[in-house]
Amino acid sequence: MGYGKILSVEPGSLAEELELVPGDKIIEVNGMKLRDIIDLSFAFADEEIDMLVEHENGDQEMLEFDKDYDEELGVEFESAVFDGIRKCANNCYFCFVDQVAPGMRESLNIKDDDYRLSFLYGNFVTMTNMVDNDFKRIKQYHLSPLFVSVQCTNPELRCQILRCKTAGNLMTQLDKLEKADVEYHTQIVLCRDLNDGEELDRSIRDILARKPHALSMAIVPVGLTKFRQDKYPLKGFDRESALKVIEQVERFQKQEREATGRTFVYLGDEFYFLAGKEVPPAEVYDGFPQLDNGIGLARNFMEEFSSARNDVELQPKGYDRKFRLAVVTGTAVAPMFRKLADELAVENLDVTIVPVPNNHFGTTVNVSGLLTAHDMKSAMDALKDGFDGILIPESALRAGDNIFLDDVSLDDFKSWFHGRVETVGDGKDYFNALTDFENYQGVNGEAAAYMWQSNAAYTKRGGHNNE
Template sequence: MSAPRVVAVAPASPAAVAGVLPGDEILALNGERPRDVISYQLLADEPEILLDVNRGGLELTLEVHKRAGEPLGVEVHTALFDQVRTCDNHCEFCFIYQLPRGLRESLYVKDDDYRLSFLYGNFTTLTRFTEADLERVVTERLSPLHVSIHTTDPQRRAEILRNRRGATSLRWLRALLDHGIEVHGQIVVCPGVNDGDVLDDTLAGVLDQYPELATVCVVPLGVSRYNTETRMRAHTPAEAGAVLAAVHDWQEVYRAVLGRRLVFAADEYYLLAGEPFPPAEAYEGFPMHEDGVGMARAFELEFDGAGTRPMAPRSGFFAWLEGAPAEGYRASRRGEPAGEELPVRPGAPVGVITGTYGARVLEPIIARLGRGDVRIIEVRNEFFGGNTGVAGLLVGADIHRALRRQPAGHRYLLPDVCLSRGRFLDGSTPDELPRPVEVVATNGAALRAALEG
């Protein structure tokens, strides 16, 4: 166990009044050593706290006085103070196995930690879940959790996860649901492996065994150019259409039996199959927005000002391992504010930077504006290659190459979803791009405001 290190103290907060300083290591709160930000938060909610800290080798005890539940005002450096529970599955489709060498170390860490599922929406297979974990989740009401299902057939699930415990670990899903924990499920569909009849059997198994699930999202596997698994390949348009047909059929079954659709297909499937996105009401409140389900339709509604509250996507690719900011314990996207703001050039033509999937979503939306001064700059992801087309996985090198061919003096809007703490996945920053860019929040309202600014 390592002690959480203070990285920021809110001015005039109870911690600031008590004398807590950035760099302090928090050893204990009221004599108890926290193991993660979850237990830390529970301890910090107390009105009277004796805070044991290590300040440069000197151990101090600070007295904190505040109202019960009032924020302590401290931001710590990481979410977990003990070790991340890493994943011992060896899934063929795992994107971490498909990363190039030379990226920062944190990107190669595979987690299967229920705490990160609760904090950040990461999906866990439950193959390393224990009785003690169940007791804590139920006692502390760590809900919602997010569980990777992939298939409900025990032997096939063990095969897909390449872990014999995959055959039995969904018993924990049943236990979580029995105790009233909200759980969102995910099925990564691999062509020729768990699509077709297997997908139908899985969705039937969900209805039979886990009907209390809050939602189930069906997503296509991502294949980078570094993939070495011969069975793993991208969907064909026909295969994507077949997955959509299965999802839509089962939505009707679930509606008839449960009164809700329960299962939803990721936006990528509609783009791959060339089919229109469902109407907004078909997403039943966009509960899986952060997992790529309904993002395009929600973005359109936000852009048109149709009353939908902008939905901020969760932190970027593996950003959870970089730290634990106090607000939502999610890493900031933009990093430290720049020394000076970029000048806004009224009347200058505008280029909207996005990935290949984003371009197909944005083009009809932008076209409705009837403005010849706004264009989409589609950036192909050559860094990862394969079928990688989402804006969230764009890297500085690919954007650099695209902007090098663009004229100077224009405005260039960059979605913040491709940044984590101000950096792209390849470690570069927006300041290194050949044209100045304006970083814009990844929602329709923010893009509309930037275009009208």
């Protein structure tokens, strides 16, 4: 068992009334040892509380108090799991964490595979490190929905891809979730000539057969960086192979929409970018159930931009002089940013789109969320032009301290340029920044946060802007 170490206390909260301060540790509640904030939430549902707290000086104190049933403590903890993040037991062919450059910030090297983070934050788990007690706890607390990394449903192939002898138990583990009435979203990291083709057909059919507990399936292309050292010869997707995947999956999508009115199985945006095809319309994404996994990000961004453009209160007023704005973005979505900017008729606005090659990870990595500060600076320096304003992707920053992947702070990054630098998160942000940059403000200290995971590279918590 562990403890919950308090990071901050909300003003006016019950915790402030109890005189709790950052650094205090909550050891147990009503005699219950705490493994995570899930335990704390259930224990704190009682109205009469005995809470054991250890202060920074090592002294322990039992706090006894009454509270309303739905009254929260009002603290932020250093971690959601008090007994430590459960590490990944696999050695996947495609593990993105193993492909991170040396010398980058420590958090990027954490290989989590923790069902609690799946429930709390939507991180994908393979379930290869789970035992019967984990499934009993999932049932007891009804931790639903979860997010499951399937990769493939062929047990032998799954063991091979994950390099884990328990990986072939997937279908039995899904049976346990369903018996506990737990719903789950699924994901496949698709590797060319490995779990695609007939294996992908099999995986889609197997998961479709598990509705209604299976809520959705996301298929994302494998990400390969220049730092990958695994000897297994993985291949990325090109235009022809991406188009083949799209055509294959579209058959299932059409079948599902005709039968149920929902698409169920969705492709990551990168497949459409690689194939040179438009991303599907918004209705295909059924409300974007896997937006944080990169499914429908581009379409959602465009929808937000369009909504802002149609808002009569947000009509562009124009600039009273020539105003030069640089928009820094990943190479994959640069055409989308150009197209949206061209749709606006903003007087005196000159927009330069700056696609940034990812020299740090390798140019095959083309999403904005994995750009480093130094690569963005290099792309801007190459222009040798001055700009009144510079827009950068919010997704490239870590929350709270606003740090780029290469450990450069946002403040330091801003100091490199003469023009004002602001961040863009969603489509509405982009519209507001283009049309009224002088009054636009980007992220603050409460920006969205990366939740890294070994089986899907990363996901974004609190925002939808990995593009």
